[in-house]
Amino acid sequence: SAVISQKPSRDICQRGTSLTIQCQVDSQVTMMFWYRQQPGQSLTLIATANQGSEATYESGFVIDKFPISRPNLTFSTLTVSNMSPEDSSIYLCSVRDRTNTEAFFGQGTRLTVV
Amino acid sequence: AQSVTQLDSHVSVSEGTPVLLRCNYSSSYSPSLFWYVQHPNKGLQLLLKYTSAATLVKGINGFEAEFKKSETSFHLTKPSAHMSDAAEYFCVVSEGGGYQKVTFGIGTKLQVIP
Incomplete structure (x- = not known):
């Protein structure tokens, strides 16, 4: 299994500002995943972060809005840029096990934009 | 393409009674299916x-x-609900085996009444 620590656990931010979310894993992993969970909705994949290369973004998500860093095999950051109230969501970091049959999730970052 | 439908957004049961959370899926290939729980x-x-x-x-x-292929269902059950089971439950489908591209259901919130 993998233990994932996310920071911050929650934040309230002013519109127009940016927030960087950190994700730390207790083991080395090839891919890290960032999800968004909007109020009352399910999880949507934002992007996949590979160490040493550009993140791969899903349809509807762009690098300028959600820049991602992946400096090593245990750490990643997601930045929510130029925030608006529509960005209010829970953001979750996820990794998979070696057999790629189970995913592990951080506890999430609950973001409120006012 | 794959999709997953959780048929109930909210389920309420009394403590000690059975739990049934319904999930139907659609997949072009042999799917892998998962249930995740998210406590507050x-x-x-x-x-x-x-x-x-x-x-x-x-x-x-x-x-x-x-897993019932003929019914394309993967319903979650428990014989006797406990108060600690109160949480949100997500059905997840992945095509091609393992945890490739995944799709999350919208979630079912389980309430357990004492």
Whole structure:
């Protein structure tokens, strides 16, 4: 299994500002995943972060809005840029096990934009 | 393409009575199916997974699910609900085996009444 620590656990931010979310894993992993969970909705994949290369973004998500860093095999950051109230969501970091049959999730970052 | 439908957004049961959370899926290939639980302010935790082995899958905390290909269903059950089962439950489908591209259901919020 993998233990994932996310920071911050929650934040309230002013519109127009940016927030960087950190994700730390207790083991080395090839891919890290960032999800968004909007109020009352399910999880949507934002992007996949590979160490040493550009993140791969899903349809509807762009690098300028959600820049991602992946400096090593245990750490990643997601930045929510130029925030608006529509960005209010829970953001979750996820990794998979070696057999790629189970995913592990951080506890999430609950973001409120006012 | 794949999709997953959780038929109930909210389910309410009395403590000690059976739990049934319904999930139907659509997949072009042999799917892998998962159930995750999310307790308030916590990350998602894997309850159980089906990856083409036995169709009746037993998970943690007394939960089990049966993969029924003819009905394209993967309903989650528990014989007797406990107060600690109150949480949100997500059905997840992945095509091609393992945890490739995944799709999350919208979630079912389980309420347990004392």
